[in-house]
Amino acid sequence: MSVKRNPLVKRVLIIASAAVLLLVLGAGGYAWYLYHDATDTISDIYQPIGTVPPAGDGTQAVAGGAGGTSSEGTATGAVQLAATGDANPSDTARRIVDLNAKDPFTVLLLGVDERSGDVGRSDTIMVVGVNPAKHSVLLYNIPRDTRTEIVGKGTTDKINHAYAFGGVDMSIRTVERFMNVPIDYYVKVNMEGFERIIDILGGVTVNNPFGFTIDGVNYPQGQLDLDGENALLYSRMRYDDPKGDIGRIERQQTVMGELINKAKRIKTVTKVPEILDEIRANAKTNLTLDDMKALFNNYRKEINTVSKDQVNGGGERIGGIYYYMVSEQERTRMHDKLASQLANDGI
Template sequence: MRVYQKVILGILGILVIGVIGVTVYGMRVYEDTSKTFDQISQTVDRTTTKRKEAVSIEDRDPFSILLLGIDTGALGRTEQGRSDSMMVVTVNPEKKESTILSLDRDIYTQIVGYGTLDKLNHAYAFGGEAMSMDSVENLLDIPIDHYVTINMQGMRDLIDAVGGIEVTNEIDFTLEGVHVPKGTITLDGKTGLAYARMRKQDPEGDIGRQKRQREVVEKILKKVMSLDGVSNYQKILKAVEKNSKTDLTWEDMLDIGTNYIPAFTTINQEQLQGEGQLMNGVYYQLLGINQLLNAQNLLKEQLGLPTNDTLSQGDEYTDGYSDYQLYDDTTGYSDGEETDDAYVDDGSSY
C-alpha cells in the first residue's frame, strides 16, 4: 500500500468538493462540505513561481494542479514520507478538456531549493509540497498553480465511498493475499488498492502500474461527479477529510464546480518516463531531450502558454547538469550505458 492511492483522492479531493458544493441543494451539504474544506485547506510558502500573477479560477483561467501520493497515513507511518506517485493535471475550460501527466518517481532532476540532483520523489521528503511544486515546475517549465496531497489510505476509502469502480483487468494476479481476477470487474477499496499498486506481475512494470493509476483517477472522478457521488457525499467528505490536503480555497471549489465541469468531460492521459540507468548503484530514470520538450509543450498548450523549439537554457534545470541528466533520444545516450532491466530497490518501491 503506497501511493497512487493518495493521488486519486487528489484530483477528487479537489473536484469532488467543488462539484458537490454547487450541485447539491441544501444547507447541510453546503455546510458539511465547507467545514471539511476548512480542515484540509493549507497554504504553501513557495520561494519561486513562474506566474507573475496568480491565475483566476473565478475568471475561468486554465490552471494546473500537482497531485502527490504520499507513502504515509497507514501501517503506523507518521514520518514526512515521499511522494511516490505524482501527476500534473492541467484544466482548460475553453478547450473543454483536461490532461493528466504521470511523472515517474525515479526521474533524475534538480531538487529546487535543496541544491542537488536526485529522484523527483525525494523533493517532498526534503521540502514538502513547496519543494515538490518548485521542482516539478522547474522540470516541466510550466507554472504549477495548486497542489493536492493524498496519503496511502485515501484511494481505498474513496473507492468505497463512491460504491466501487468498474475496470477491465487484463492480468489475473494476487497481491499480498488480495486476488484480482482477469476480466470486467467491479473493484471495492481493497481490490482497487491492489489494482493500483501491482507492479511486478505487469509486463510493463511501473509504466503499466501508472496507467492503471490514471485509469482509477479518471473513473473515481466520473463516479464522484455522478449521482452516486452526490448521494454518498458524507462518505466522500469523510475520506477527503482524513486523507488529503490542498491549497485550494472553498471559494475556488465553488468556482470549479460552476465554471470548469465541461473541462472534465475529456480527460487526456499522458506519461513522462525516461530510460532506466544505474548510477553509483542506484536506479534512476533519465529523460530524453525530445521527450521532455514534447511533454513541456503539451502542457503549455493546455495552459495557453507559448511553446518552445528547444529546452530552455541557463535555468536550474539545464545549467550545470552532467551528461547523465538528459540523453539524445534520437541517437541514444551521450554518456554511460543503458540498463533497461536493471533495478535497485532503494525502499521507495511499493
Template sequence: MQSNKRNKNGLKIFVSVLAILVIGILGYVYSIYANVKDTMDTAYTPVEVETFRTTNAGTVVDSSEAADGESRTDVGALTPSELLEAGEPVSILLLGVDTGDLGRTEQGRSDSMVVVTINPHTQKTTLLSIPRDTYTEIVGSGNMDKINHAYAFGGTAMAINTVQKLLDIPIDFYATVNMAGIKEIVDAVGGIAVESPLAFKQNGHAFIEGTNQLDGEAALAFARMRYEDPAGDTGRQGRQRLVIEGVIRKLATAETLLNYQNILETLSSNVQTSFQLSDFYTLQSQDYLGAVGNIEQQQLGGIGDMMDDIYYNFVDETELARVQVLLQAELELE
C-alpha cells in the same frame, strides 16, 4: 358547505406537509453544503512555492506582485484563483503520497505524480504522468535524485518547485492524496469497479483481465502492483488512475448521498489541497466543463538504468523538450 370546509382543511394539511417537506429538503441540502465546506476548510493547506508565470509577452511575473485595484490584463499578475475566475488555463500537480495518514510525522515519498493542465480556450485537459524514479534536480536540496524524493526531503513545496523546474512551467494548484487512505476512501463509497488491462496477483488478491469489483484493500493492492506489469511504473500509474476514476464514478451515484458524511470525513483526513471551495465551483462552470470532459493522456518518457547500484529513469533532452513545449502551449505561456 361541510364539503368545502373539508376541502380547505385538506388543502391546508397538504400545503403544511409540502412546506415541511421543502424545509426538510433545504435543510438536508444545507447540511451537505456545510459539511462540504467544513471538509474543504480542513483539506485546504496553502504552501509557499517559487510561483511564476510566463506571459505571452515573455515576461516572468511573480503572482505575489499583483496589486489590488490594478488592471488585470496581464495573466502573469493573477493569483491562481483569479486565473480561474478570468477563464484562463491553469495547472495542477496531483501527488499520491505513500505515508499513511497525512497527520503522521513521517514524510514519506510521492508514490505518483501527475501534472494536469486545463485549457478552457482549447477545451482540452492534459494529464502528464511523471515516473517516480525520474532523475532530476531536487530544488532546494542542492542534489540530483529521484523526483519522488522531493516530497520526502521538503514536503509539498519542494515537490512543486522541483516539478516547476523540470517542466519549466508554473504549478497553480496542488492536491495530495494519501495512497494508504485509498482503502478508506474506496470502502467509504461502498467499493468500486475497474477494468483491469491484465490479470495478476498482489498482496493475496487475484485480479482478472476485465471488470473487477474492488473493496478498499483490493483497490490499494491493485494500485500498488508494479513488478508483474510489463509496462512497469507506467502501468502502475495507469491503474492508479483507474482507481481514482472508479471513485469519481461512484461518487456520482445517488446511493452515496446517504453516506456522504462518512465519505467527507474520510476525504478530509486523506486529502490536502490549495483549492478552495470557490475554485471547485469555478471549475464546474461552463468555461471549464468542455475541457474537463476532453482528456488527453501523456507520459514523460525516459530510459531506465542503474547508477551507483540505484535504479533511475533518465529523461533525454529531446523528450523533456517535447513535454515542456506541449505543456507550455496548453498553458499559453509562449
C-alpha cells in the same frame, strides 16, 4: 490520444463538486447540512504554498502569447513563474490566475503513501494543464522514479523523494524545474484515505488485462470486484508489469476513474458525510472555497476533451539504484506541449 468525456477531468474538480452539493441535492435541511459540512471540510484542508524558494530565478517565460524564451528551448508564450526574491514565498507571491475570467492554469496532483510514523513519498505525480478556451485538459503522469534535481535540497534523486525531503512545497518547486512550467494549484491526497473511500462507496470494478500476484494476493485476468485494500494494492503493482511504472500509472487511472464514477451517482449522496470526513483527514490543497466554486461554475461545462501524454524515457541503474531517465530533449518536448496547452492565442 484524446478521449471525449473522460471522467478524469472530474479529478481536477472532485473537491469542488463536494463544495456545491447543494446544487445537486436541491433545497432541504439535509442539503443545507451537507453544504456547510463541505464548506467546513474545504476550510480544514486549505494549505497555501510557501516554505521553499521557487525554482530558478522566477523570471523565465514558460507559456502563452508571443516572444517568450524558456531555459530549455523556445516557448511561445508569456505565462511566467512568480518573480520573487522572497526566501519564503506564499501563494500571493506567485503568478495570479483569475478563475472567474476562465484563465488557463496548472494543477499538481500528489497521491502520497503516508502512514503513521512515516513521512511518506509521492506515489502518484500528475501535472494537469486546463484551458477552457481550448475546451481541453492535458495530463502528464510523471513516473515516481524519474531522476531530476530536487529543488531546495541541492541533490539529484528520484522525483518522488522531493516530498519526503520537503513536503508539498519542495515537490512543487521540483516539478516546476523538471517541466519548466509554473504550478498554480496543488491537491495532495493520502492514498490510504482512498482505500476507505472505496469501501464507503462499495468497492470498484476493473478489467484486469493480465494475471499477477502481489504480496500474496492473486489478481486473475478479467473483470474483478475489489474492495479498498485490494484496489489500492492492485493499483500499486509495477515490478511484474511489462510496462513498469507506466503500467502502474494506468491501473491507478482505472481505479480513480471507477471511484469518481461511483461518487457521481446520486444514490451515494447519503454517504457524503463519511466521504467528507475522509477528505478532511487525508487531503490538502491551496484551492479556496471561492476557487472551487469558480472551477465548478466556469470550467466544468467548458471542458470536453482530455488528452494524456506519456513521459518518455528508460530505466537505468546508477550506483545500484534504479532510475527512470528522461532526456533534455524529452523535457523540452513536454514543456512545449504544455506551454501550447496553456497559451491564450486567440482561440
